[in-house]
Amino acid sequence: MHTLTISNLTKMYPNGVKALDNISIEISNGMFGLLGPNGAGKSTLMKTIAGLQPASSGEIFFNGQDILSDPLLIKRHLGYLPQEFGVYPKLTAYQLLDHLAVLKGVHRSERQDQIHALLQQVNLYAERNREVHRFSGGMRQRFGIAQALLGSPRIIIVDEPTAGLDPEERNRFNNLLSEIGEQVIVLLSTHIVDDVKSLCSRMAIINKGRILAEGSPATFLDSMEGTIWKKSIDKLDLPHYSKNHQVLSTQLNAGRLQIHIHSVNAPGNGFEPVVPGLEDVYFFQLIKENAA
Numbered sequence: 001m002h003t004l005t006i007s008n009l010t011k012m013y014p015n016g017v018k019a020l021d022n023i024s025i026e027i028s029n030g031m032f033g034l035l036g037p038n039g040a041g042k043s044t045l046m047k048t049i050a051g052l053q054p055a056s057s058g059e060i061f062f063n064g065q066d067i068l069s070d071p072l073l074i075k076r077h078l079g080y081l082p083q084e085f086g087v088y089p090k091l092t093a094y095q096l097l098d099h100l101a102v103l104k105g106v107h108r109s110e111r112q113d114q115i116h117a118l119l120q121q122v123n124l125y126a127e128r129n130r131e132v133h134r135f136s137g138g139m140r141q142r143f144g145i146a147q148a149l150l151g152s153p154r155i156i157i158v159d160e161p162t163a164g165l166d167p168e169e170r171n172r173f174n175n176l177l178s179e180i181g182e183q184v185i186v187l188l189s190t191h192i193v194d195d196v197k198s199l200c201s202r203m204a205i206i207n208k209g210r211i212l213a214e215g216s217p218a219t220f221l222d223s224m225e226g227t228i229w230k231k232s233i234d235k236l237d238l239p240h241y242s243k244n245h246q247v248l249s250t251q252l253n254a255g256r257l258q259i260h261i262h263s264v265n266a267p268g269n270g271f272e273p274v275v276p277g278l279e280d281v282y283f284f285q286l287i288k289e290n291a292a
Contacts, residue, residue, distance in 0.1 A: 001028055001029055002028065002029055002062070002063055002154050002155060002184060002185050003026065003027070003028050003061075003062070003063055003064075004026070004027040004028075004049070004060070004061075004062050004155060004185055004187075005026050005027075005059075005060070005061045005062075006023055006024060006025045006026070006027075006049075006058070006059070006060050007024050007058055007059040007060075007061075008022050008023075008024055008057065008058040008059065009022070009023040009024070009045075009048065009055055009057075009058030009059070009060065010022055010023075010055065010056045010057045010058050011041075011044055011048060011053070011055055011056050011209075012056040018209055019041050019044040019209050020041050020044055020045055020048070020055070020209045021041075021208070021209040021210045022058070022210070023041075023045065023058070023206075023209070023210070023211055024211070025204055025211060025214060027185055027187065027202070028185065029181075029182075029183070029184060029185055030181050030182075030185070030186070030200075030201050030202065031177065031178065031181035031186045031188055031199050031200045031201060032185065032186070032187050032188065032200060032201075032202050032203065032204075033188045033190065033195070033196035033199065033200035033202070033203035033204070033217075034046075034187065034188065034189045034190070034203070034204055034206055035190060035191070035193065035196050035203055035204070035205050035206070035282060036191060036205060036206035036207050037191055037207065037286070038191060040191075040206045040207045040208065040209070041206055041207075041208070041209035041210075042159070042160075042189040042190075042191075042206060043083060043159055043160075043189065044209070045189070045206070046080075046082075046157050046159045046187070046189050048060070049067075049074065049157060049187070050074065050075075050078060050080050050157055051067065051071025051072070051074050051075055051078075054068070055068055060074075062074050062077070062154075062155065063154075074155070076105075077153055077154040077155055078153050078154075078155055078156075078157065079147075079148030079149055079150070079151075079153035079155070079156040079157070080148055080156070080157045081141075081144040081145060081147075081148045081156075081157070081158045081159065081161060082159050083159040083160045083163070085140065085141075085144045087132040087133050087140070087143075088132075088133075089131070089133045090131060091131065091132060092128065092129050092130060092131055092132070093119065093124055093127055093128045093129070093130060093131075093132050093135075093143060093146075094115060094119070094128040094129060096132050096143075096147070097115045097118065097119070097146060097147060097150065098111060098112075098115060100147050100150055101114065101115060101150050101151070104150050104151040105151065106150060106151050114150065115150075116128075118146040118149055118150065119146060121146070121149070121176070121179075122142040122143065122145055122146045122176060123142065123172075124139065124142055124143060124146065127139065136169075137164055137165055137169070138165050138166065138168075138169025138170075138172065138173065141161055141162070141165065141169070141173055142172070142173060142176065144161075145158070145161075145173070145176060145177070145180070149180070153184065154184050154185065155184060155185040155186075155187070156180060156184060156185070156186045156187070157187045157189070158177065158186065158187070158188050158189065159189045160189060160190055160191070161173060161177070161188070161190070162174065162190070162192060162195055163190075163191075163192070170195075174195060174198060174199055177199060178199055181199075188200060193277075193278050193279045193282050194278075196217065196278065197217055197277075197278040200217065201216060201217075202214070202215065202216055203215070203216070203217055203220075205281075205282060205285045205286075207285075207286055207289050208289070210289075212285045212286070212288075212289050213281075213285050217278055217281075220278065220281040221276050221277075221278065221281065223281075224262075224276035224280060224281055224284065225275075225276060226273065227262055227263060227264055227276070228248070228260055228261070228262060228273070228274050228275075228276045228277075228280050229260070229261050229262075229263055229266075229267055229271040229272060229273055229274060230258060230259065230260050230261075230271065230272055230274045231258070231259055231261075231269075231270055231271045231272065232253075232256045232257070232258050232259075233256065233257050233258075233259060234256065234257070235252065235255075235256070235257040238250065238257060238259070241259060241261070245259075245261040245263065245267060246261055246262045246263065246284075246287065247259050247260070247261050248260045248261060248262055248280050248283040248284055248287065249279060249280070249283050260274065260280055260283075262280070262284050262287075
């Protein structure tokens with residue numbers, strides 16, 4: 001069992017922006033979802049954990065070892081798929097993995113077998129002699145997971161991995177992540193609620209550099225039971241409902257606007273109860289934070 005412990009972590013940039021604000025969280029084996037809007041601080045947290053930038057204050061321990069004072073400790077055990085994954089334009093999938101394996105210190109006697117096995121795992125073995133820059137977005141993301149798995153890492157960080165993928169590729173990619181997460185820590189940073197719901201046993205919602213809530217998706221959903229209501233309205237009436245109710249989300253459907261509201265008591269006025277979704281939990285936490 002591996003453990004990543006983050007305590008009172010703060011990151012202040014030279015321009016005065018506080019990207020991380022006193023974050024404390026503990027993560028162990030399995031998939032952990034970090035859910036938040038763009039600009040919430042997710043990528044900053046990922047880069048700080050990966051040793052790509054220093055923290056302003058706080059501590060990060062991996063399996064009891066201080067990785068802020070010695071970033072090489074985490075890099076020996078880390079697989080990282082950043083949001084923007086660049087490739088050398090003339091190298092094939094096999095050549096690029098071989099090059100990255102050398103950089104990761106994978107022994108020469110193990111490299112070929114490991115690369116072939118990873119290409120099989122991400123369903124790219126047939127494309128091993130094709131230049132990576134010619135891959136589709138989904139293929140490139142699967143290649144990104146292959147390079148992240150080089151060297152048998154104990155912790156894998158994936159930053160917005162399914163953004164821009166079509167539904168089929170997203171499903172294939174998520175299935176791959178689920179398999180990987182059985183033995184190691186997989187930290188999934190995303191703004192896509194469905195990815196967290198379907199993949200992660202634990203999650204945290206982050207906004208403005210702060211953790212708003214942490215727990216299991218099931219626990220969050222149970223806590224909202226009986227408090228989410230829906231109604232189909234004329235879109236011109238939205239300001240009236242926003243004034244009188246805590247509107248969580250809106251969705252236009254056939255010219256009508258379906259709204260979800262949060263209310264502990266039955267609001268009446270044509271509202272119907274609805275089973276809470278993780279999206280309701282997410283928007284409720286963001287609205288509560290903005291109102292504080």
